[in-house]
Amino acid sequence: MASLAQRAGVAASTVSRALRDDARISPEVRARITALAQEAGYTPNILARSMVLGRSGLIGLVLGPVENPFYAELMQQAVRLAAARGCRLLLLHAGPGPIEDATTEALLQYRVDGCLVTSAELSSKAAAICAANSVPLVMINRVAREHGSAVSCDNRAGAEVLAELLLQAGHRRLAVVTGNAATSTGRERTEGFCQSVAAAGGEAPALFTGGASHAAGFAAGQRIAALPAAERPDAVFAVADILAMGVIDALREAGLKVPGDVSVVGMDGISLAQRPPYRLTTLVQPLEAMVARGLDLLLTGIEHGAGAAPQERVLLRGTLRLGASCRLPGSPLPPSGIPDAALPAAE
């Protein structure tokens, strides 16, 4: 910048202002400077700017295992939407396992303005460190234990919609393939489903422990298929699409028809589950809206200083996507979802 200033015959501060479209720079000077900058191939050093501004424009991204395509799709949205807001993502963690200490440190060292966390074992230690350093924290698809805001799908309501759908289709022996017991998402979905069934006077669904992978769903599906026909559930809610795919594969491999013998529904809305041979009926999470909301929450926290605004939890309603993996209620349903009247009353 100094050399630009010299060549333009102005001060460095003028160059700085000109390049950032400061209002009070004469058009001709600005033109001259921008031309010069262009020609010199000059790019401002954001690192230097960050030091003086106290904001890096960096957002830490913490992902869990991306074996579940949902998180890959989430990441894709996150990059795009962050860029649209002038932020860049510092990829801190992706994969199974807890976050390493070195990673938590990087978060502070690079002075990230905030942190977007999803599906990860963010130790409460890491969360505490963010809190201690007043780094705003937003979780997506997870509920924060203590610190930070959270955006998620209304998992209970979504699970209720699915329960209602299965009940309306005439299913009575229901089952749930659960997720990782440690995640709020999985718990909420399981509870919402069971409560909805109970409210409708149905028998309590059988629970099969799942996990967060196709393999876990497959294993659960095998256990279900191994049951004597009289005890076998005729409809299964897998708390994640990737699980539901595994369940379907196991049932079919065991010779059972889906949806002929067993209906299977999932939740998330990943694109692979939409395709043959699954054509999964599922509750689609409003992924783009969730990420956008999460980023905005983060930016608000950054703007006003973390802790200024109360930390909120945002629930976004998902939409039902009818596939061909479950028996449908006798009355034809609109393709966009089931009618409002069919929704169970709020709990």
Add this chain to the structure above:
Amino acid sequence: MASLAQRAGVAASTVSRALRDDARISPEVRARITALAQEAGYTPNILARSMVLGRSGLIGLVLGPVENPFYAELMQQAVRLAAARGCRLLLLHAGPGPIEDATTEALLQYRVDGCLVTSAELSSKAAAICAANSVPLVMINRVAREHGSAVSCDNRAGAEVLAELLLQAGHRRLAVVTGNAATSTGRERTEGFCQSVAAAGGEAPALFTGGASHAAGFAAGQRIAALPAAERPDAVFAVADILAMGVIDALREAGLKVPGDVSVVGMDGISLAQRPPYRLTTLVQPLEAMVARGLDLLLTGIEHGAGAAPQERVLLRGTLRLGASCRLPGSPLPPSGIPDAALPAAE
């Protein structure tokens, strides 16, 4: 740091040295300073350090559409291995479509030390910009057009192994479901396969245009299934696992047995394709080694200045994984791959 220095009764430079384990700091002073830093919750500001060192420790990561789980797995490895080398990833792009100009700019603005690119439409413009600013560039699973080094699986050799396998199993009417015509990876695999078949005196495989998604594979599979039995290939090589999954689904949906009626093999080694109902025979890319090699190439380029060392192309050999998606040769094969003697001679 200044405040630490003051409290410790030393100069700032001493604090700096003490915290970075500079050899010539007396043990007691270091102890006092580290204790103080600990207690104050001090974290060095890497942004400031970057300015003076001229290295940010940041590596730009450019990903294509992660619909293909291969790239999600790659990303996971990249974060882990980069962290192990003391680098952090700046996620510049993920998803379909070309890289936006604003993104290319961010790459320069954040002074990334280098750039890891995979499966993306990195415009040659973006590559040129890296070259112009001497930002080392390494492509993984892609070949650089002009600038930058590249690491990839030996696609030709891998495709040859698969061709050999199918021929040995007695298949004679072969087909290839191709990838995106614009990607070197897809082209190399197709060519390697066809050349190997030709060398063995086989009939030229029928080509079906695919793409890079399950949907594309499915569409190709439908076209194959629609052929009259006499013309239908009895073995299909899909140039990516995700494509192969689509092919299998389409064939089965059309009532054909895989591998009974048609053998299908893929290439990549994504974990989902390994699972039922696919159990895909495929050539597994040595993903971890590829990413590690890519990073090391990048770091070497960073160390010695881009352009110092000649840009190289590294080919890593993949390994055959036998699944249940293709007929096997009469003679039992070792599980780790087919015997060396069965490999076609180098072209």
Add this chain to the structure above:
DNA sequence: TTGAAAGCGTTACCAC
């Protein structure tokens, strides 16, 4: 072994 000072590239403040 430690200290002082210069400098990395930028922006903000206060003069003019």
Add this chain to the structure above:
DNA sequence: GTGGTAACGCTTTCAA
């Protein structure tokens, strides 16, 4: 409308 200067937090040279 523009220039000078201090400051952001760190490392490094040069002295002591």
